[in-house]
Amino acid sequence: MLIDNLKAFTAVATAGSFSRAAEMLHLTQPAVSKRVAALEEELGRRLFDRIGRQVSLTEAGRVLLPQARRILLDLEETRRLLDSLSDRVEGPLVLATSHHIGLRRLPPVLKAFARQYPAVELDIRFMDSEDACRFAEQGLVDLAVVTLPERPSPLLSCRVIWDDPLVPMAAPDHDLTRGDVTPQRLNAHAAILPPSGTFTRGLVERAFLPLGIAPARILETNYLETIQMMVGIGLGWGVLPLSMGESLQRLALEGLTMGRSLGWVTHRERTRSNAATALIRLLEAQRAMSGRLSEFPPMG
Structure with missing residues (x-):
């Protein structure tokens, strides 16, 4: 077999x-x-x-x-145990990440990793954060760098590397950029959001609920870069990371605060290969640069 x-x-x-x-x-x-x-x-x-x-x-x-x-899993565990007997950083490393993090957060980390550890066979798999966490939980990837779940599985170890504030935005010539922004005005216009069931959509909906924000029309797409484009051409307002606000205008609404945590995820009981440990070390260096000092709190 x-x-x-x-x-x-x-x-x-x-x-x-x-x-x-x-x-x-x-x-x-x-x-x-x-x-x-x-x-x-x-x-x-x-x-x-x-x-x-x-x-x-x-x-x-x-x-x-x-x-x-x-x-x-037994075969992978055997390989990692044997690899860990030496100090060599080599062999396969299966990394899952979202398109957004892969495009905007990981490039400097992966560039440094590739230079320092050329013997590692890096296998990057782009997928939704929800799928990546499920793959990590099932032992199908060595490491995932994703939007962290608010209630992670007890089988997962999670660590915050970057804070990612989220804000409502619109094109500069959108009607919402003129006058005060209210929940009623937001509800009257189409909203462009990540799909239902995603980690990001869940935290956005929880932030919307107490303010009565419930747009009558919602357009959905998995990719934040696509939301940025759709908002930019005036198809609606959207929720995006503050870091993606270039050419868009932030819609300030009192009482609305949103943010997500981006970081790495591994199976809690899985032996880490030397390659996974080396990549985590570089990610932790990013965390130190961003001023993060606390562990991602266990939830659930």
């Missing part, structure tokens, strides 16, 4: 899609399908039902999934 076939199977089961699994593994979709088919042939069991674009585990797939994850 090839390890690569088990990795393909668990990736499809986790992502619920062959195409998303292919993106995660940096493979083509046919390659992922071929590996899953080879595993099904070896076991003599169909592992997924494929109905249209829907992919779901069969009974055999549901039985295999926890066993496959345990096999992969």
Whole structure:
């Protein structure tokens, strides 16, 4: 039973899609399908039902999934234990991060890391913070650098590296930039926000609730850069990190304070490879530069 076939199977089961699994593994979709088919042939069991674009585990797939994850975790744990016996920083490092953090926060850290540790095979996987945390919890990535959940799983260790204040913004020529901003005026215009169910949308909604902010029309997109573009061309007002306010105008509303924490996440019980430890050390240097002094408080 090839390890690569088990990795393909668990990736499809986790992502619920062959195409998303292919993106995660940096493979083509046919390659992922071929590996899953080879595993099904070896076991003599169909592992997924494929109905249209829907992919779901069969009974055999549901039985295999926890066993496959345990096999992969045991192999990774063995590799890390052996690697940690030496001081060498080398080998694979699977890093999950969001597009926003990967574009705006990580470049100087990764540049320094690549220069200092050229023997590390860095595998960067871009995904939503929610998926990255789930992957870390399942042991599918070594490290995630993401928007931190307010109530992290007890299986995860989380550490704040950057504070990320969020503010409502609009294009300079938007109607909301003229006169006082009130909840009623915000509600009368389209809002552009991250999708429901995301960490960022949840904290925004909790900040909106006591002020009675409930826009009648909401446009959703996963990418903050897309929200910035849509707000900039006047399709609505949006909530963005303060650091993305270039060419936009902040909408000041008394009593509205929003912010999220960005940082790293690992499985609490997973042995860290020397490569993961080295990257965390560089991230901690960023934390020290930003003046952070306290641990991310456990919640939940």
